[in-house]
Amino acid sequence: MxxxxxxxxxxxxxxxxxxxxxxxxxxxxxxxxxxxxxxxxxxxxxxxxVGLFSDMFRSTSPKTAVVGPGDVLDVSVWEAPPTVLFSYGSGQAASLGNGGSALGYSGGSTSNVTTLPQQMVDADGNIYVPFAGTVQASGKSLREIEADITALLHRQAHKPQVLVRRAVNNAAYVTVVGEVQTSMRMPLTPRGEHLLDALAAAGGTRQPVDKITLQLTRDTAVHSLPLDTVIRDPRQNIQLQPGDVVTALYQPxxxxxxxxxxxxxxxxxxxxxxxxxxxxxxxxxxxxxxxxxxxxxxxxxxxxxxxxxxxxxxxxxxxxxxxxxxxxxxxxxxxxxxxxxxxxxxxxxxxxxxxxxxLQKFVNLLLTTVYPIQGAVTLTK
The missing domain is CATH 3.10.560.10 (Outer membrane lipoprotein wza domain like)
Structure with a gap:
């Protein structure tokens, strides 16, 4: 009881x-x-x-050397003398230094170089070169485009040599957004940029490393991994591919x-x-x-x-x-x-x-209640 x-x-x-x-x-x-x-x-x-990036994404060489729609190209054409197609009036003489022989010609005269206006590869993947016509550029390397243009000009120009340079890279890039200092589109180069390269290019994260999760979107695949794990395990610092989206997520x-x-x-x-x-x-x-x-x-x-x-x-x-x-x-x-x-x-x-x-709490409550009452009763007697 x-x-x-x-x-x-x-x-x-x-x-x-x-x-x-x-x-x-x-x-x-x-x-x-x-x-x-x-x-x-x-x-x-x-x-x-959580799944590791090294397991979720295949390690393949990025196609950064391949030209795509939106890229801006510089096309220069050298023609050995005597020039037939590209005259001196439309171009400029090119020499290899003091007293050196000109590119594509060793007879003591200088060759003629014509630099065409910069062109953006259109949605169909083409550029236009005078006397060569429409040239397919998308999906090809710069060397392949040079070879195609040279072949098209071979019967019209005298010993043509072609140099193609990508002036603006608009096709091979990754997007970096989220908790970074500067959201950006980072162009990829043949060197092969990795995940942490993209983060560094964006100025790093705005929050502590241990509070950040990196989300990588590639085509339809989306996977996340703590930034601390990517830093500690070099295998997770995977090589990026054109079109990747890197998102730094702050997760408190x-x-x-x-x-x-x-x-x-x-x-x-x-x-x-x-x-x-x-x-x-x-x-x-x-x-x-x-x-x-x-x-x-x-x-x-x-x-x-x-x-x-x-x-x-x-x-x-x-x-x-x-x-x-x-x-x-x-x-x-x-x-x-x-x-x-x-x-x-x-x-x-x-x-x-x-x-x-x-129980101790109840006993303490009794002691703090009963003792004062008992003391008061004792004082009244």
Missing amino acids: VAASLLGACSLLPTSGPSRRQIESQATANIRVVDVDGAVAKHLSERHT LSFTALGATGKNGEINFEAKGISLAQALARAGALLDTRANAEGVFIFRFESQDGSGSGDTAGAAPATRLPVIYRVNLKDPRAFLVAQNFPVENQDVLYVANAPAAD
Whole structure:
């Protein structure tokens, strides 16, 4: 009778949240309470693992040397004397230095060079060269275009030599946007620029490296990876291809710590993620005077497809299912499991009070109430 009265009185005391028993009693078809063991932690960790860029994107040489629509080309034509097609009046003499022989001619006279106005490769991939006509440029290298123009001029000009230069690169580029200093389109060169080259060309990120996730879009494939992972693993600094879109995303990930922990509040963590063991440490660990080590809970909304809460933050409530993960830290093996259990964005970490803590709180309340009354009665006698 006395014990029942004490328990009833304890339930009326102020508290920071539900007890372990109250949480466990809420297990229904709509709210699952899952005991975390090695198998559960392994499953969640594998599901939480993101695909690496080196696995998701094939390593192929970029076609940066190939001309495309929109590129601006310079075309210069040399004709050895005696000039037949390109006269001296329309061009200029070209010599290879002091007293040197001219390009394409070694008879002591200078050759004639004609530089055509710059031309943009049209939507059909063509440019126009006088006396040669329409020349297909798109999909070809500069050397191939030179050979085509030379062949077309061979029977009209005297020993023609052609030089084609790409003045403006409008076809082979990548787009860099998001949390960077300057959004830009970066031209690609035959050197082969990589992911971090594009980030450096854009002036770097505006937020700390550990808060940034890089998203790479190539054709219809879209994949993301923490910037910290790209920096630490050179294999993820993949070579870019024309048309790639690099987006720097600022992701202020956080979880909320409540209950019998050393620090209650919202706690930020890095884009690469943290484990439950790390989360408990950042929350100040369990309070030795209050915490129920058997009552460590992680409240999370899981998507119906099992992808976790991090990928469905904007999803409608109907598509997200509430799950409560329960960890018993009185079992020494739980500390090993906690190192593999991934904490996700918007998780709530709650540590219940121990039953003895509520009893102690009730006893303290009695002492602070009964002793003053007893003292007052003693003084009146």
